[in-house]
Amino acid sequence: MSVRNLNLLHPRDQIIMIINRIYQKGLTTTSGGNISIMDESGDMWVTPSGVDKGSLKPSDIMCVKADGTMVGPHKPSMEYPFHKAIYSERPDIKSVVHAHPPALVAFSIVRQIPNTNVIPQVKQVCGPIGYAKYAIPGSSDLGDSISEQFQKGFDSVIMENHGAVVGGKNVIKAYERFETLEFACRTLINSKIIGEPQFLTEEQIFGFNNQIPTDHPKMETVTHTSDEKELRQQIKDMVRRACDQGLMMSTYGTISVRWKGNDFLITPTDATRWDLQANDIVQVKGGLCEPNKVPSRSTWLHQKIYEMNPEINAIILTQPEYLMAYGVAHKKVDVRTIPESWIFLQDMENVPFGSHFLSNDTIPQKVSAANPGVIIENDSVLMTGNSLLQAFDRLEVAEFSAKSLVMGTSLGAFAPMNENEIDDLRKAFF
Structure with a gap:
């Protein structure tokens, strides 16, 4: 089921689409969690109580009518009262x-609020985080505790010793907020394993948002050749693969592929990544982009990399959680740990936050065939390749390496390959 024409999907179908994604991504258990949607009639559609979240059908979704009547084959979630309380306090919220x-629960049981100044996009999507004191699940006290936080203007709330609850103007926006908040918590936890997270100042975040291009010159007409259409499909398929592999989120991730000369195709901004379609992708030709489309905010960076590096034909910019732990802790990933990592990556430098700002040539000058990727501190990971598959493969290898390093930190000191072993690899593969 697609998120296209979301308003034409029945609320029960919208809920099934999102609960399936939450369950498949390991963000809830068979019995845990609940989703609701408030429709235009004031009726609340909500997941049922005691029904397997891994096999829910549209017919399982309950309706709590505006007059309190319950329609459906089950009982509504035992926690539907706090959903109702949120809608009462915040008419602008239409989904909870x-x-x-796991990571959000970890913060809830140590009774901490995650600092969203860790990455600009996290702060933009999640906003400030509220904190609801503990109360018995399903109780009116819990509803009061949570709704009070939403009344204060929070859209994301940590529930003490419980988990988290988020709201949005529709179920997609609520899910994006939920997924991004869990990503932030995982990144913060993993960064503390290898060091200490470093946070951005309000001035740095303002500077980032202020420099993003908003007016992209548009071409008058656009031509779609057979090879261009093929590249669109490749990008679409790879974005979905990256989402399925945990290398991209709904709200963040950019792929571009060189088409001919310095012209390229790139993913759009403000699109749900796992539902991206081929016709969403933006052609950039001669510095002009397709009319009626908004390309990625990093389009200028991709353009500069292609102009300065003729051997690079594909670029991925994204936020894998273990690599981002290194980006947030300002630590370097040691790719000398296993042969494959060094062969694929050779070196993977960190560059300071701001290196990706408009008109900064740091990254285009640093990436090359020998140094295919960089970690942009407190922002993202950029990986390149002579093909989209090579760039994706390198990204996977880098993320697997970072995951092994995070896990290995608790076991003892690393024993990387020595210079003689690196020389042997160099002679064998280069």
């Missing part, structure tokens, strides 16, 4: 998502 993903 609650679950118990």
